[in-house]
Amino acid sequence: xxxxxxxxxxxAGAFPHEANLLRQAQTRADPRLTDxxxxxxxxxxxxxxxxxxxxxxxxxxxxxxxxxxKVGRIQADNNDTYLLESSEDGRQWVExxxxxxxxxxxxxxxxxxxxxxxxxxxxxxxGGDERYSVTEVQLFAERPAASLLTTLAxxxxxxxxxxxxxxxxxxxxxxxxxxxxxxxxxxxxGVAIALAGxxxxxxxxxxxxxxxxxxxxxxxxxxxxxxxxxxxxxxxVRRRPAHPGLGVGVLGVSGVLAxxxxxxxxxxxxxxxxxxxxxxLHHYDMRAYFPIAKxxxxxxxxxxxxxxxxxxxxxxGGIEPYSxxxxxxxxxxxxxxxxxxxxxxxxxxxxxxEPKWKSFVADMNYFRAAMTDGGFLRSMQDHGGNAxxxxxxxxxxxxxxxxxxxxxxxxGVAADCLLLALAFGALGWAYGPKTALVAMTAFGAMDxxxxxxNWFGAPLRHDWLALWxxxxxxxxxxxxxxxxxxxAWSALIxxxxxxTLMTMAVPVGWALARAVRLQRRAxxxxxFLNTQRGFxxxxxxxxxxxxxxxxxxxxxxxxxxxxxxxxxxxxLSGGHPNNIAxxxxxxxxxxxxxxxxxxxxxxxxxxxxxxxxxxxxFGAVLVGIVLQPANYYMHCLFVLAIxxxxxxxxxxxxxxxxxxxxxxxxxxxxxxxxxQTHFTQESWLMIGAALLLVGxxxxxxxxxxxxxxxxxxx
Numbered sequence: 001x002x003x004x005x006x007x008x009x010x011x012a013g014a015f016p017h018e019a020n021l022l023r024q025a026q027t028r029a030d031p032r033l034t035d036x037x038x039x040x041x042x043x044x045x046x047x048x049x050x051x052x053x054x055x056x057x058x059x060x061x062x063x064x065x066x067x068x069x070k071v072g073r074i075q076a077d078n079n080d081t082y083l084l085e086s087s088e089d090g091r092q093w094v095e096x097x098x099x100x101x102x103x104x105x106x107x108x109x110x111x112x113x114x115x116x117x118x119x120x121x122x123x124x125x126x127g128g129d130e131r132y133s134v135t136e137v138q139l140f141a142e143r144p145a146a147s148l149l150t151t152l153a154x155x156x157x158x159x160x161x162x163x164x165x166x167x168x169x170x171x172x173x174x175x176x177x178x179x180x181x182x183x184x185x186x187x188x189x190g191v192a193i194a195l196a197g198x199x200x201x202x203x204x205x206x207x208x209x210x211x212x213x214x215x216x217x218x219x220x221x222x223x224x225x226x227x228x229x230x231x232x233x234x235x236x237v238r239r240r241p242a243h244p245g246l247g248v249g250v251l252g253v254s255g256v257l258a259x260x261x262x263x264x265x266x267x268x269x270x271x272x273x274x275x276x277x278x279x280x281l282h283h284y285d286m287r288a289y290f291p292i293a294k295x296x297x298x299x300x301x302x303x304x305x306x307x308x309x310x311x312x313x314x315x316x317g318g319i320e321p322y323s324x325x326x327x328x329x330x331x332x333x334x335x336x337x338x339x340x341x342x343x344x345x346x347x348x349x350x351x352x353x354e355p356k357w358k359s360f361v362a363d364m365n366y367f368r369a370a371m372t373d374g375g376f377l378r379s380m381q382d383h384g385g386n387a388x389x390x391x392x393x394x395x396x397x398x399x400x401x402x403x404x405x406x407x408x409x410x411x412g413v414a415a416d417c418l419l420l421a422l423a424f425g426a427l428g429w430a431y432g433p434k435t436a437l438v439a440m441t442a443f444g445a446m447d448x449x450x451x452x453x454n455w456f457g458a459p460l461r462h463d464w465l466a467l468w469x470x471x472x473x474x475x476x477x478x479x480x481x482x483x484x485x486x487x488a489w490s491a492l493i494x495x496x497x498x499x500t501l502m503t504m505a506v507p508v509g510w511a512l513a514r515a516v517r518l519q520r521r522a523x524x525x526x527x528f529l530n531t532q533r534g535f536x537x538x539x540x541x542x543x544x545x546x547x548x549x550x551x552x553x554x555x556x557x558x559x560x561x562x563x564x565x566x567x568x569x570x571x572l573s574g575g576h577p578n579n580i581a582x583x584x585x586x587x588x589x590x591x592x593x594x595x596x597x598x599x600x601x602x603x604x605x606x607x608x609x610x611x612x613x614x615x616x617x618f619g620a621v622l623v624g625i626v627l628q629p630a631n632y633y634m635h636c637l638f639v640l641a642i643x644x645x646x647x648x649x650x651x652x653x654x655x656x657x658x659x660x661x662x663x664x665x666x667x668x669x670x671x672x673x674x675x676q677t678h679f680t681q682e683s684w685l686m687i688g689a690a691l692l693l694v695g696x697x698x699x700x701x702x703x704x705x706x707x708x709x710x711x712x713x714x
Contacts, residue, residue: 020138021069022121025061032135033059037216038075039135042106044375045077047271048278050107050133053125057132060122069115071140072097078108078378080128084137086118093122096139101128105378106284107135115139131374161209162219164202169223169230171198172250176234181241188243199253208266218447221261222667225445228254228438229660236653248434255437258444263456270457274369281409282458284379287367289459290404292385293395295360296557298351301568302330305380306348309338311364312377313345327380333571335381363404386569389553389561390492395460396556412459419466430473432646438656439469439641447666448580448634448682464494465636468620471500472642475613480534484541487616492549495569496633499626500619501542503607507615508535510608534612580631581624584683599625599694606698617642618697621690624683631679634686637662640693654696662689 022034030051039049046052053059066088076082079101085093096118099110121139125132175191206220231250234242260266268278288304299307305327313319323339331344338345352360368376387395398415402408420443428436467490474483487504491497511532516523529536553561582599586592603622607615620636623629643655665685672678 019140021063021067021141022061022137022139025063025121027059027061029059029061033137035136037136038109039107041075041108042284043269044106044271044273044284044371045131045133046273046372047107047135049135050077051135053132053134055125055130055132058122058124059137060120063119063121066117066119068117068141069096069121069139070142071111071113071138072115073109073111073136073138073140074099074123074134075107075109075136076125076134077128077132078102078105080125080130080132082110082123082125082132082134084115084121084123084139086116087120087122088118090120094118096121105381106375107133129374161206162216164205165219165223168199168202169227171195172227173230175246176230176242176250179243179246181243183243188246192246192249196249196253199257203257203260206265207260217261217264218667218670220265221258221445221447222664222670224254224257224261224441225660225664225666228258228441228445229657229664232438232653232656232660248437251434251437251441255440255444258441260444262444268457272370273372273375279370279406280413280457281370281406282456283367283370283409284375285458285461286409286412287364287371287376287379288382288385289387289395290367290399290409291360291363292387293392294363294399295352295356296392296396296561298356298360299348300561301385301564303348303351304384305330306341306345307352307360308364308376308380309341309345310349311361312373313338314361319345325377327377328382328384330384330568333383359403366404383572384568386565386572388492388495388565389557390489390549391460391463391494393549393553393556394463394493398460409459413457416460416462416466419463423466423469426470426473427642430476431642431644435641435644435646438644438660439638442638442641442659442663443635445660445663445666446635446638447663447670448631448637448686461632462635464490464497465639467493468497468500468636468639471497472613472616472639475504475538475616476611476642478534480537481541481544483613484538484543485545486541487538488542488545489549492546494633496623496627496629496636497619499622500616503603503619503622504538504612504616505535506604506607507610507612508532538612578631578679579628580634580679580683580686581628582626582683582687583628584680585687596626599690602698603694606694610697614643618694621693624686625690631682637686637689643693643697652696655693658689658692658696662686665689 020034020036023036025034032049032051037049039047043050069086072084074082074084074097076099081101082099083095084097084099086096087093094116096115097112099112102108102110123134123137125134172195175195179188179191209216228251231247231254235244235247263280268280270279270282270284271277272279272281272283291307292299292301292304306329309319309322309325309327312322319338319342323337325338326335327338327341328334329336329341329344349357364376371379385392395412398412399408402411424436424440427439467486471483471486471490474480474486487497487501491501512528515528550562582596583592586595600622603618607618610618617639620639623636624634637659640655640659643659644653645651645655662685666682669678669681669685672681
């Protein structure tokens, strides 16, 4: 049913939807301003999708007749004002929408509603730093609704490549329907070769497409996840069973295509302004994390932006020209001006000796060249580096002796890719090839980590996820001590996997309560621990690896680094607009608390008799329920692929259908007019999938009688 619903959703493009009024208007403007292709919010102001506008520019559109204008949207450089006006006669102009500066860096989207009416519309930039750029201007005659279904109704394959992906999904559905386990070998091979050939053609047409953006990639991810969902559903049908080779083949193609989606189908999503060309490297992210790892004794968690100001201030002209520049004080998390922060800046600068300072300046100049001074300075209103000392330890091993350069950043990206390859290989080794392929599909087709496209190009962003997978695989293979060490390492890098250690303890705690209740006075703690030797070894692995890593990071950075990190992340506890969490959907504090407690209780009950590795996987479900993670951390949900029980006598393919259905459902959120609406809808999607999974697991558990606990021998 999920697959059928997704096919119907993707075919919703056959119905009309609100169109950008400017798309068909007469104009001499650059067509890129209304082509529907947006950059990623936060990208550099000179990103490939952006159109640079000289000061004093007026761009005018003729709509052909007077039209009501209810909604306007513009994506443009963050620190300028962009004025949209309308006119009935082309001479008298009335303001429609004043898109003012935004506190976030880079290109940013602004939206307004209930604007006005007119035949002519014009846009011109004003104020700011007079370095203007716009990627998209959109005006709509109807107010877009915020519900998931009405958002989805706007989906339409406006480009031949999008239509190709829908055709690939339909061809896959037809192949899975026609071919069964009893089909002649010639038919099976013929269909498989034709389907593989068509998939190759679609990839060849999509690879490196410079027009890839949020919407185009949404079609790709949606069809990939829906195809995998169809394959899983077909493999579960017992009447006229599927041909297993074709089903696994579709999963294999889906996994590969999903990974290609993750790397933006060969089109770099960032821009190196110094070299004047697109790049995969995420300089915006690493301009903070690279120097903090390399110069932690000097920068610590509070110094990267103040030190960046000091670099600029040492150039001719000194600090005075930048007195009005604002940046985030990482001690208080407030935004303040350079003029009122002189003592703070001087104190950070004094931590460096001269050789270290010269090296730091050279590294910062690398990022300035790639980002331009405008992008470099605007990035100082972000949140700084929030990684744990253990993550910084790994990054320092990579970067400590290397200057900031493309080579050093690519080294970190390569390490990430190697770890992910090991993770998927470990899932295949422990759980089976279909599990690994479902995990690959969910990893690449899931849109939760998106800021438009993905985080590929930010070095060591996925090390914690890879370690999480490796730990679960070792649990399954009963390498308990190693599993505990890997899961502890993962938790000490990103903190969120600590929940997996807690949920893993649920079956043990439940067994303990049952043993005490049944055996009463005859209960023997020693005898009980003998029945839980695997868990005891996990605890030993957690303790040993935690002690080693905490001690090592303390010796490297000072033991005060851990309290400093805790204070730093505590400043972020208020959440962000890009949360995907229960708190984004249930903003009332008391109701949020009650809901989180109830959901956690249901999860505990559902996994009470689960094996250690499956109980541990449910820690990923609770990340978005009991915490307030930013969207990209919810990428961890792909580890739930292990719940399919591929090699067990009682498989649970419903877990795969829920996971893949959630990924395909992300397609519907991609057409939201507002950034905040997008993440709210994805929060509801995540919550719905979590409820389904916990309910499915609890219902299945009720059918399995737990093994009776034998009383201890007198």
